[in-house]
Amino acid sequence: MRLGVCYYPEHWPESMWEDDARRMKALGIEQVRIAEFAWSRMEPSPGEYDWGWLDRAVDVLGAAGLQVVMCTPTATPPKWLIDRHPDILPVGADGRPRTFGSRRHYDFSSPSYYVASERICSAVAERYGKHPAVAYWQTDNEFGCHNTVVSYSPAAVGRFREWLKARYKTIDALNRAWGTVFWSMEYRSFDEIDAPVATVTEAHPSHRLDYRRFASDEVARYNRMQVEIIRAHSPGRPVAHNFMQLFTEFDHYKVAADLDVATWDSYPLGALEEQWFAPELKAKWLRTGHPDFASFNHDVYRGMSKLPFWVMEQQPGPVNWAHWNPAPLPGMVRLWSWEAFAHGAGCVSYFRWRQAPFAQEQMHAGLNTPDNRLDIGGSEAAQVAEDIRAVLAAAEDANASIRSKVALVYDYEAKWLFEIHPQGADFHYPRFAFEYYSALRGLGLDVDVVPVDAPLDGYRLIVVPPLPVVPADFAERLTRSGAQVVLGPRTGSKTADLQIPASLPPGLLASVLPARVWRVESLRPNVTEPVRLAGSASLDDGVGRHWRDFIETGASDQDALEICARFADGHPAYVRSGAIHYFASLFDDALTTRLFAGIAREAGLSVTALGDGVRVSRRGGLTYVLNYGEQVHTLADVPDAAFVVGSREIQPQGVAVYR
Amino acid sequence: MRLGVCYYPEHWPESMWEDDARRMKALGIEQVRIAEFAWSRMEPSPGEYDWGWLDRAVDVLGAAGLQVVMCTPTATPPKWLIDRHPDILPVGADGRPRTFGSRRHYDFSSPSYYVASERICSAVAERYGKHPAVAYWQTDNEFGCHNTVVSYSPAAVGRFREWLKARYKTIDALNRAWGTVFWSMEYRSFDEIDAPVATVTEAHPSHRLDYRRFASDEVARYNRMQVEIIRAHSPGRPVAHNFMQLFTEFDHYKVAADLDVATWDSYPLGALEEQWFAPELKAKWLRTGHPDFASFNHDVYRGMSKLPFWVMEQQPGPVNWAHWNPAPLPGMVRLWSWEAFAHGAGCVSYFRWRQAPFAQEQMHAGLNTPDNRLDIGGSEAAQVAEDIRAVLAAAEDANASIRSKVALVYDYEAKWLFEIHPQGADFHYPRFAFEYYSALRGLGLDVDVVPVDAPLDGYRLIVVPPLPVVPADFAERLTRSGAQVVLGPRTGSKTADLQIPASLPPGLLASVLPARVWRVESLRPNVTEPVRLAGSASLDDGVGRHWRDFIETGASDQDALEICARFADGHPAYVRSGAIHYFASLFDDALTTRLFAGIAREAGLSVTALGDGVRVSRRGGLTYVLNYGEQVHTLADVPDAAFVVGSREIQPQGVAVYR
């Protein structure tokens, strides 16, 4: 548990650096991330490096007792490089190169950029790899930001063909896997295959899914190149990347597999404004963010990080990039920080030390205002530093790695697949995964977010949001876990090639769920389908939304499959086969919560209905309670002496930690 | 009256074909459409044909007693052809070619594609033209689907110039007809004229309208080429094309003029979701479709078909292509089938025999599920086959061609003109035509939908939705018909060159309607104008929406023109001159229905206010009653013995046929 900050010495007069470092340290900050956008200062002209300023900056920070997180500067190739190699620029779906003048203007498949990246990464890693102040590394910055994963350049198409060859070996195999016979889309060779873009009507979904898989793999390959260079020059220093919440165009698990630390950039207010939440929710949580959004991401990245995950960038005040940018309520910067630690963060690093008065992000707050006075976020960071001392004094293993009893399976391919092949226009995978997660958290449950190939043993409850493609061993692993399992609709509905399973969904799960999904329907937003639980007299138990699977239980398997709820027209809404529960629709939040509560109890878990603004986490012998709401939350049963931070009366935006 | 199905032998193992054919026949299916997307299987490489599989498929179907509808495969040119002739690809309004990878990726004006189409059509027609199992032909597939009529390629512009030369002869005539003097748009030669696209502000409306006319003519020319090739090789077999509901970018009448059978593809649920209907209506008719939508199209295509029209593709269950895709209620596939026959269909052919598990349409239901079990739609088709036997036994001439007493004039150019030149952003011609049609049908009237140049004699009521351009003889033909005539607003408001008539609207209709439309206004959606009928005390008779014509009755003609309704500000809302009625606005549905009822009675027609879910048709001595609603509909006055299908109690989604 420690604090960090993001710092841009190149933005400020060198005369300010020493005082900045001193004040950071005084505030309780221990690590400083630098240089991720500094290529034009490192190498002002082709081949002419200028390390002097950076040497001095690192020295100043080190001298103040701060640990440096050094970055590769590849997110912002300078203009001279673009002018020399215009093929670096990624090509949009409109066929036009995206231009220089902001950031991330590069194509992961560009050979020129690969070489240039190798060169600058080697130069930085060689220069600072063994500097005593440099303790960590970050590769690039926010892969995927601004929709930069998928490019339609000739280079990308060329590498896609190679990728396809590696996957399918023969063109016949590809034609079969995709089903190109439909609409005479058959290919005679891999060289005939283009990017799936600008077609008359929707391009082939298997083609599109493979293009997305390919593009994702390109990110992993590019990151791996950087990691290997850093490790060669800077052995023993952990390597991180800062993922960005919901930039899901690439498989974060695959990139994280090459890292030591998975970190993410947490902007709860910007995320609320830009994501799927209804306008009323955007107003309700305007200055706090949604109580489950940051924690969902904490749990996502904890699950893929070898060392404790970090928040590499923590929102310190209003930001600049959402459509509207409100100010956090006082206390929220502290609350968000504690939420990260409560979920196992090793570090919370604020973005940024001081608000810059120029360029694109001049309206993005920092811990200090542009006139160099400590802002609210800065004061709250100082308070967090003090809190940390109390917590670490109370529990040395406060940050221990623990395993939750509940697992939620989260998958990037599912996002792409449903985006490509939604069947209902609002079938938004991250939203549905989040709603399941939020229902679990509202019941006071700690949740591990895990990939589909994660070990499942030891979990008592496994929740699987709609997961179209499941691995061959998934059924077996689910069963072996002994957990209660909830499967969302559409789970098992596709093969890896994006076809319908021969025996219909749930396909590979049929062995544990003897059902046959013989029909589906998607429902427009102004249509819901009432649900009646078994034994209930009325139809007001809740509703299904967005989707309905029509389930045939099968004569021979009749006994094996229990119908726990039905729609008004009699079709099953919720069936189970032993410990395997299947939801045929996406239920309203209240019904989802009610069903999860029952199943969790059956799994032997203790559940509590928390108010919608209160959240609880347990870790390392401590319990953390956070109050996102507008009311004081009182912990009646906790003895006064148990409190390490705060007290039994948790004010709005307040935090309590107790033994 | 017979059933058909669409079948794709190339999608399935040859081992399944015989069983498929047997089961089709057993189900009561008599004809099978094949091969419309099979070019890459017919000609896997340039000039290398592979007919073996198709020979065997046709033989298998024929051996089972099924009649084959053979298709030309031109809707899906294969990749090798596109790579050889990239100019085949149509060019979008953004100047970029649309690419390979879905379907309809061809430009009607491409000379390369014209030649390639001649070649493949000749090959198919030659091979199967005289095969005993081949009873019918279909050209291409769904012209106009995915907005593929208008292309902005150099080839299209070149042919457009020729088209203009043929129409205007001299550039001076064109300049005068268009009025290019406005804004210095004058041309010195036809070669100076480009496509009307990407202009700074709206391009010249006459230029745009002519480009649309040209593009429509290109479709007709292309289809005619195919028809001629087929007829040369396959004499005596009727040639069809499957039009798609509301793909109105080309003039369906002109294409149909070259065919023997006009067919269309009926997807009531997809159409409801994708068309203009308000969200509440989309929820109300979610799983039935709008009660007048399919029948409107039946009446459209019946009117342009030499032989009885067909439904070439009938929705058999949920589809995949709408924004949301609900499942039809049980009974609807049968109801839709009977609705088609009630409107004179010669065949209802379901799309498709079996749901494909791969590619773009894998979520489109068939009569059978992908695991080859009969789906609900299949069972209902079997029921329809049984019903047909009952009906044909009761009335040999059940499918007789009859003439209705009511004609609704429907025009494609009107759609284009109002799209180009709306004056009010929501002036949507097909919607208004449909609303007039729906009001008539809600009164229990059978309606012929006819082109503006159709013979009008014999009709008692002629309804003309907004028709900007009328032929020179239209006034005379209307008068001669002796019918009551209702003209919608904007009728006669433009010359064929898209100018305002010299004497103002109604232009060429002034001889029968002595009015002068001296001003118009369009009304935004949150503004309506109350209407008071003559003799009424209040202003709550209804409202005008969207549009108002300001009508001057003219001193000398005062006596000739009766003002039947006024707006609140006193301007006439509805005037008549003898049998010619003119509506100055688009009235709300209730007022439209009320006015139509009165005028129909004056025409000697009997009208009945049907519930909004019940529809009635009469044909060949039989009356068909369909229940789209949620309530049982009882036919109190019909004797039990009269029922051929069903009974006096018509359940929701039920059908009754009686003598």
Add this chain to the structure above:
Amino acid sequence: MRLGVCYYPEHWPESMWEDDARRMKALGIEQVRIAEFAWSRMEPSPGEYDWGWLDRAVDVLGAAGLQVVMCTPTATPPKWLIDRHPDILPVGADGRPRTFGSRRHYDFSSPSYYVASERICSAVAERYGKHPAVAYWQTDNEFGCHNTVVSYSPAAVGRFREWLKARYKTIDALNRAWGTVFWSMEYRSFDEIDAPVATVTEAHPSHRLDYRRFASDEVARYNRMQVEIIRAHSPGRPVAHNFMQLFTEFDHYKVAADLDVATWDSYPLGALEEQWFAPELKAKWLRTGHPDFASFNHDVYRGMSKLPFWVMEQQPGPVNWAHWNPAPLPGMVRLWSWEAFAHGAGCVSYFRWRQAPFAQEQMHAGLNTPDNRLDIGGSEAAQVAEDIRAVLAAAEDANASIRSKVALVYDYEAKWLFEIHPQGADFHYPRFAFEYYSALRGLGLDVDVVPVDAPLDGYRLIVVPPLPVVPADFAERLTRSGAQVVLGPRTGSKTADLQIPASLPPGLLASVLPARVWRVESLRPNVTEPVRLAGSASLDDGVGRHWRDFIETGASDQDALEICARFADGHPAYVRSGAIHYFASLFDDALTTRLFAGIAREAGLSVTALGDGVRVSRRGGLTYVLNYGEQVHTLADVPDAAFVVGSREIQPQGVAVYR
């Protein structure tokens, strides 16, 4: 005070011209604008001029006693010119040239077009410069219409680099001014700089703002070229341009500086429909326009015109170009005309004499219908002519130039800056400026709209809508004026380079407003913040919307800064320092009006709460009262004898003028 009309002799048979001229004169029209779109008739082929028709037209008009406003025809270069010099076409943000076929299809930076324009302007000016009937000139037509100011052509980029060199002298200075160190956007030479378009995420805001300044300067330069040519050939004739309401892509002040007369084109109904007004307001003012919209523009253009401003085009009936185009209520054409005169117009010129039956604007009404009968607008124009005689008889100096007591500072750069750098998606500068203006007008105040560098002495109340960049001497000039000053939020928030001021906002105004805006937030549309006025017990005094500045009053300046209102969370909502008032948010209309009323009274101004449909102006000893509302408005206190036009009972859409 006189009337004019826009006339297109080239659209009509020459046989009509004499009668047209005679009827114009008889109607009371004194000046006629011609030829602004007639290039293809002046020069039908390259270098071949045809002046005959235009000579005759000018002669006919002159002979009838009409004064001609001759135009340069550069808004519509003919096709042959475009074909010879395709680089004339402007390039859109999508990188594609916009094409021939409408109007304004030229790039202000195209050297070819500059030369071609010089040539045609010289030809026209030489031919008609000294013709006795030609009394005025108009350059081009509606600069900026259809978003034609900004082009992304190579020519534009080349000239932009020159513009940057002139502004910054060295590339280092530019890098510092923009802060390109952020994201490695540093440039090594001006030649590396491209247009700020098609970047991966938002381009650099300073780069964008400079590109907009450059594009605006290109318009001024182009107009200046035309003005100089005209003055050389036609000395003594005033030169005008017709600005278009809210085409704010260029700085109208800069273009007007080169003109003698600033004129604008007033389309109250089209503007209402196309601008920011809520749907309910669009319905409420459907057939009148918003009561403050035309007058706002009158005051804008009066402020920048050396001679009395004109309305060059006055809407005479329904137009064609808005999404919906309702008809003005009877009386509105007269009311609008009088509103212009009440605000100091020298001429109101109707667009157009007669509705054209062809081309893009065939649905745009004229004073006469296409069949050449006088329309309502024509009759009302005749009435205005009669009114003018009464007014001029009553007060010879009716049109005297006067100075109001209230100034509203209006700025074009502010519009661009907030568009580029909004921080809240709906921060729409013209809307907020208009709302301030409207609140003042609703209090019965006459307002001068002035640029930020206008002399401010003599004003009693100066209202400054959000003005991010203020000149160095602004604080001093405000103070010196002795006026009460209201500053909107964000005033002083940026330097001229688009950076945050070193001491934070209000930056250069800190000397007169000792505050520190240490934080801001933008608020989504469904969030408002209650405001409590000092001394008020409740929170229902009103609300802040869109934006909040967080103001620190500063310990040492505590006494100097009075907190006049607070938000619910205690932050100041309205502070003042002596006569300088600062609003920290955009208040609702009622609260804005209430605050303005109090401040105006403090400034010694008399205010009256007018009904929302009544507006009053005073000029040259006369008071003009206009009734936009639905109720009769009675002027109880004015003696009967005082009325020059109308009476004490002002009907809806009525006008009264009294001494």
